[in-house]
Amino acid sequence: MNILIAYAGSNSTTKICAQLLAEKLPGAHVLNLSHKKPDLNDFDTIIIGSGIRFNNVNKSVLNFIRDNLDLLMKKNTAIYLCCGFPEKINQYLLHNFPKKLLNKATSIHCFGGRLKVKPYRLHDMLIMKMVQKNFKLEKRGFTEIDYDSIQKMADEILALK
Ligand SMILES: Cc1cc2nc3c(=O)[nH]c(=O)nc-3n(C[C@H](O)[C@H](O)[C@H](O)COP(=O)(O)O)c2cc1C
Numbered sequence: 001m002n003i004l005i006a007y008a009g010s011n012s013t014t015k016i017c018a019q020l021l022a023e024k025l026p027g028a029h030v031l032n033l034s035h036k037k038p039d040l041n042d043f044d045t046i047i048i049g050s051g052i053r054f055n056n057v058n059k060s061v062l063n064f065i066r067d068n069l070d071l072l073m074k075k076n077t078a079i080y081l082c083c084g085f086p087e088k089i090n091q092y093l094l095h096n097f098p099k100k101l102l103n104k105a106t107s108i109h110c111f112g113g114r115l116k117v118k119p120y121r122l123h124d125m126l127i128m129k130m131v132q133k134n135f136k137l138e139k140r141g142f143t144e145i146d147y148d149s150i151q152k153m154a155d156e157i158l159a160l161k
Helices: 012-022 059-072 086-096 098-104 121-137 147-158
Strands: 001-006 029-032 045-053 075-083 106-112
Touching: 001 012, 001 059, 012 029, 012 045, 012 075, 012 147, 045 059, 045 147, 059 098, 075 086, 075 098, 075 147, 086 098, 086 106, 106 147
Parallel strands: 001 029, 001 045, 045 075, 075 106
Antiparallel strands: none
16 A cells, blocks of 8 residues: 655644554655645545634645546545644634545544644734633633544555555
């Protein structure tokens, strides 16, 4: 099986998750869609990963799906999202991904996300501070990387063999 993990995020969670997943999938290639466009003909299994910001998937991921949808429909596919509110994953999926890609995907998981990040832009930083304050007020634990979900996806992909 030739596996590509194609991801894009704004900080580093989506990248860390791509690397953790790759460690469980021998020979898997990892590629940041913000830096490079992959040639999908080299792969039979494509895992798409994205961070969520303001309910949206990363723009490079959206462009990648738009440009390759026909080819993606002929491959094994999986999707993972990194976000601070895992309970909203269905909303993010339906809002951002073509329905036929969601229906075809072998595996879809939320790998959690990190809310204790320091975004680079002032506007984003102020929003994160507000979100973090609300979490504290609600005595809600901060979301972290969900290692069990990464393992589940690896198992589901390996079962395709
Ligand atoms: C500016 C900003 C906006 C965010 N918006 C959302 C959001 O709408 N929904 C959500 O569940 N998480 C949101 N998050 C949390 C991120 O999804 C989380 O930090 C995730 O780990 C991001 O992945 P990345 O580090 O690869 O960018 C936001 C984070 C930041 C910094």
